[in-house]
Amino acid sequence: MISIEEFGKRWRAREISSEQATGECLQRIEAGNPRLNAFIAVLADEARRQARAADRELAAGHDRGALHGVPISVKDLLDMRGLPTTAASRVRDGHVADRDAPAIAHLRQAGAVIVGKTNLHEFAFGTTSEDSAYGPVRNPFDPLRSPGGSSGGSAASVAAGMALASIGSDTGGSIRIPAAACGIVGLKPSFGEVSCDGVVPLSRTLDHVGPLTQTVADAALLYHVLLGDVAAVAPPPMPVSGLRLAVARPYFCDLLDDEVRARFDEALDRLRSAGARIADIEIHHAADIAAVYMHISFADAAAYHAITLDTMPERYTEPVRLRLEMTRYVLAEDYVRAMNGRDVLRREVDAALAQHDALLLPTLPIPAPPIGAASVPVGRSSEPVRSMMLRLTQLFNMTGHPAISVPMGHTAAGLPCGMQLVGCRAQTDALLRVALACEIHVKGELTQTA
Amino acid sequence: MSVDQWLAVSQADADRRGLPALKPLLETLARMTSTLRAADFNERADGSKP
Numbered sequence: 269m270i271s272i273e274e275f276g277k278r279w280r281a282r283e284i285s286s287e288q289a290t291g292e293c294l295q296r297i298e299a300g301n302p303r304l305n306a307f308i309a310v311l312a313d314e315a316r317r318q319a320r321a322a323d324r325e326l327a328a329g330h331d332r333g334a335l336h337g338v339p340i341s342v343k344d345l346l347d348m349r350g351l352p353t354t355a356a357s358r359v360r361d362g363h364v365a366d367r368d369a370p371a372i373a374h375l376r377q378a379g380a381v382i383v384g385k386t387n388l389h390e391f392a393f394g395t396t397s398e399d400s401a402y403g404p405v406r407n408p409f410d411p412l413r414s415p416g417g418s419s420g421g422s423a424a425s426v427a428a429g430m431a432l433a434s435i436g437s438d439t440g441g442s443i444r445i446p447a448a449a450c451g452i453v454g455l456k457p458s459f460g461e462v463s464c465d466g467v468v469p470l471s472r473t474l475d476h477v478g479p480l481t482q483t484v485a486d487a488a489l490l491y492h493v494l495l496g497d498v499a500a501v502a503p504p505p506m507p508v509s510g511l512r513l514a515v516a517r518p519y520f521c522d523l524l525d526d527e528v529r530a531r532f533d534e535a536l537d538r539l540r541s542a543g544a545r546i547a548d549i550e551i552h553h554a555a556d557i558a559a560v561y562m563h564i565s566f567a568d569a570a571a572y573h574a575i576t577l578d579t580m581p582e583r584y585t586e587p588v589r590l591r592l593e594m595t596r597y598v599l600a601e602d603y604v605r606a607m608n609g610r611d612v613l614r615r616e617v618d619a620a621l622a623q624h625d626a627l628l629l630p631t632l633p634i635p636a637p638p639i640g641a642a643s644v645p646v647g648r649s650s651e652p653v654r655s656m657m658l659r660l661t662q663l664f665n666m667t668g669h670p671a672i673s674v675p676m677g678h679t680a681a682g683l684p685c686g687m688q689l690v691g692c693r694a695q696t697d698a699l700l701r702v703a704l705a706c707e708i709h710v711k712g713e714l715t716q717t718a
Numbered sequence: 719m720s721v722d723q724w725l726a727v728s729q730a731d732a733d734r735r736g737l738p739a740l741k742p743l744l745e746t747l748a749r750m751t752s753t754l755r756a757a758d759f760n761e762r763a764d765g766s767k768p
Contacts, residue, residue, distance in 0.1 A: 559753040566747075594743040597728045599719070605754050612759045 269429040286337030290319035336379035341431035344385035347466035356400035358583040369466025386421030395657035416449030423450040441661025444673040448631035448686025459668030471568035505704035509543030519554035563606035566595035631686035
């Protein structure tokens with residue numbers, strides 16, 4: 269599977285056409301989607317038409333930039349004009365979007381070819397992509413396991429070569445978690461940079477839109493297109509030697525699967541060997557992260573879903589319906605306490621980054637869990653899947669810092685691991701430059717087994 | 719309202735609404751609420767700290 273960068277070189281050298289690359293993606297969807305269930309809607313005819321148009325434009329000398337002619341997928345949470353936005357829920361039956369979300373409009377301006385809309389955890393309210401009106405998404409590395417979520421279909425589509433990249437959303441880790449579980453790159457930009465208009469919300473103060481890609485360079489290209497910078501070029505990497513990196517071990521490294529811990533420590537060793545300086549730091553209120561996050565995200569979700577929970581509860585999948593009902597019990601006073609806690613955590617992450625180029629931590633403390641598992645073994649204990657999946661990512665949705673998950677090798681069973689790099693607020697490009705420098709050192713050998 | 723009082727009221731409400739499966743989830747939320755209320759960033763009208 270070629271990256272966006274590689275496709276662009278070969279396309280402009282007339283070694284491959286967009287129609288050919290798109291056709292190959294559509295063939296992989298036809299062959300693999302019955303097994304992986306990554307797509308809710310495949311837009312084969314329209315994608316072929318867009319690809320032929322891109323080829324004609326290039327032949328006529330009209331090159332729109334890095335995304336031109338590139339086959340990509342889109343999470344079915346973003347509005348595309350004339351199509352349903354299902355959010356993987358029967359609650360949305362009958363919906364048809366009357367306009368493109370701004371993120372989609374930017375993709376179209378850039379000449380991207382949209383091959384389909386991907387499956388997800390219903391209403392993005394979950395991290396495993398198993399509760400969907402369209403059935404569970406399966407992990408390309410092991411179909412008995414979750415691809416992570418909620419952008420599970422997006423990650424599976426990229427990992428399985430059904431698209432060169434995808435667009436997802438991230439409210440507590442929903443881009444980074446599936447990226448790590450599927451061995452690809454996932455970027456949550458700094459809060460507010462990429463428009464969330466036309467995106468079904470989970471929590472408007474926590475939601476982010478961003479790319480899932482095969483490489484950091486591709487993530488940079490797609491990020492800029494999502495900002496409206498159609499003629500984007502990837503920024504240059506920072507030199508690894510002299511990078512000032514920080515690891516927060518208390519809380520963030522307390523509960524890690526043994527193999528994830530080993531891959532993380534090995535990656536840190538490689539970065540040190542390459543000349544990076546890595547310091548230990550602490551986020552003092554880290555133990556409060558889950559409680560603060562829960563009360564904010566729940567209150568927001570309750571406001572959005574209250575009416576449909578009352579009027580059409582049977583249209584939700586039962587697990588999501590029950591958890592959404594739980595959100596309605598958060599008290600206003602506790603929501604305000606959580607918002608105060610959020611400010612404290614934001615200041616602590618700002619302070620941790622004041623003297624460093626990026627924070628480093630695993631993206632997921634565990635490899636992809638089996639579909640249907642409520643708990644997983646971590647060391648000598650058994651931990652709830654849901655809290656483990658969110659444990660290392662949700663902080664940065666609350667604080668708004670940009671964060672990217674980069675592949676970090678795999679377990680003995682061949683399941684991918686990911687390292688998360690976190691940068692200063694409103695400095696996503698600087699984070700991307702750090703990630704470009706670190707990517708090769710963080711990445712281990714990765715072989716797709718299924 | 720204390721967390722214990724809130725949990726009792728919420729679980730009774732879940733029963734009344736025919737949602738007994740909600741009760742263990744509310745216990746999880748109650749644990750999180752206790753953690754939140756115990757955090758030292760909370761403010762009190764008398765100026766004391768949790």
